[in-house]
Amino acid sequence: MAKKITRFQKFIMHNPFIQFFKFIYLNIKILNVVAMGHGGTRNGKK
């Protein structure tokens, strides 16, 4: 049986004031993912 999104969770998801800070957080998180860079997986290379 699928979990349900609660009313409180919906309030958080749809509240523009709260989501503004979430927008900043997500951008930082995404940049963090990108900034980690990329590399190889063979021969111990980064």
Place this chain on the structure above:
Amino acid sequence: MAKVVVLGAGISGHTAVSYLRKNLSKEHEVVIVSPNSNYQWVPSNIWIGIGRMKPEQCTFPLAPLYKKKNITYIQAKVTTFHPEGDHEIEKGFVTTQYVVGDKKGETVKIDYDYLINATGPKLNFEATEGLKPGTHNTTSVCTYGHAMHAWNDLKKSIDRMKNGEQVKIVIGTGHAKATCQGAAFEYIMNVEQELHRYNVRDKATITWISNEYEVGDFGMDGLTVNMGNQLMSSKDLIEMVFEDRGIRIIKRAGVYKVEEGKVYYENLDGDHKVEAFDFAMLIPAFSGHGFKAYDKTGNDITDKLFKGFMIVDADYTAKPYEEWTVQDWPETYQNPNYQNIFAPGIAFAPPHTISKPRTSKNGTPIFPAPPRTGMPSGITAKLVADNIVEMIKKGGDHLHHLGSMGNMGAACIASTGFGILKGKGVTITTNPIVPDYKKYPETGRINSKTIGDLGLAGHWVKLALHYAFLYKAKMKPFWWLIPE
């Protein structure tokens, strides 16, 4: 003086040519060959498909930009590869055919010192009987043209619902081994929200049909996302989202035929079923373009360059799912037989899927192909360009820039509704893309870097990326500061 030729002006090809031109002095020639006259920001096609954006907001003409940036642009399609040259041409070359203008239909040989094959996938509608847009009443959002068609069809269905009719909407994958579940997911969620906007949601039954074993697979074998205060499987996350929006689920389904108003599929239990629809958007299978390759004397050497897509530095040894490792995945995207040829983005042949292969009781393979998304397309294109620039400037053939999908993070921002205040999105970051269970035994990925989030902010992020990546693609000032 070196000549670098890039085939394809999509996310990968255009990214490659931009960095090549930026980092190579004018004495080196940078050439791009594409049959398309416009660049398209593909991730926003779903918004064209619901009528919230127009094609001109997601595209721009290539010719003026390339002329301004000293990039030779040839509007042609590639037909054959000749990596060893022939009796007339010493260097490797490709044969191309002009697609527009006075020279339409004429072939021309384009030689190169380095070749980047960024031709992406062929949208293989033909792999599913009756799927091609216009044959029956299915649509796609894979190109802006298709997305406009989808919107026109959706509008008709909305009008029917406004007149009181009940309408069946089916969206998902249109082949047993299709990928791009993410795009289909975005589209079904946006359609659902738009029906609310038109006050006709109660007149529609909306069904997700997919080759995924469980929803949330997305061609990545699913993932475990950190939702802040808990770890959640992508299965549970997407089931929760579908439940919230009243969307039916048909999973483990391999669509094999479409007729007017009917989708035929087989499931993993071996049952053959039919799903009726009034409006359908189904993603086709991807395949290679069927290019041929020849050696200096004209012998067919296609197997040295292609196995469907282009062969690169992956481990293509056939092995069972339990023996797959991240080391199977390529790092340099260089063809092992012709080391001045590269294939980033979607053009390279993956070693295998990421999702577990499964076959039905009838022996039909039904499982997603690997995801082919914009971020790794851009990352791999840039690293290929960087390696070529280094080889030209410093000589040698050692490739320092590496980017395996087993050591690369990505962000997947799925819009689930359009609107500055009413928009919604599912934001997922994952690192790595291909799970590495040896390094990260618990979930295959770094938990702190593999997050999930639902809400309005996700829509704002996707919208911001739309503008940012079009700015970058237009090579406006400091475009290179925007990461892939």
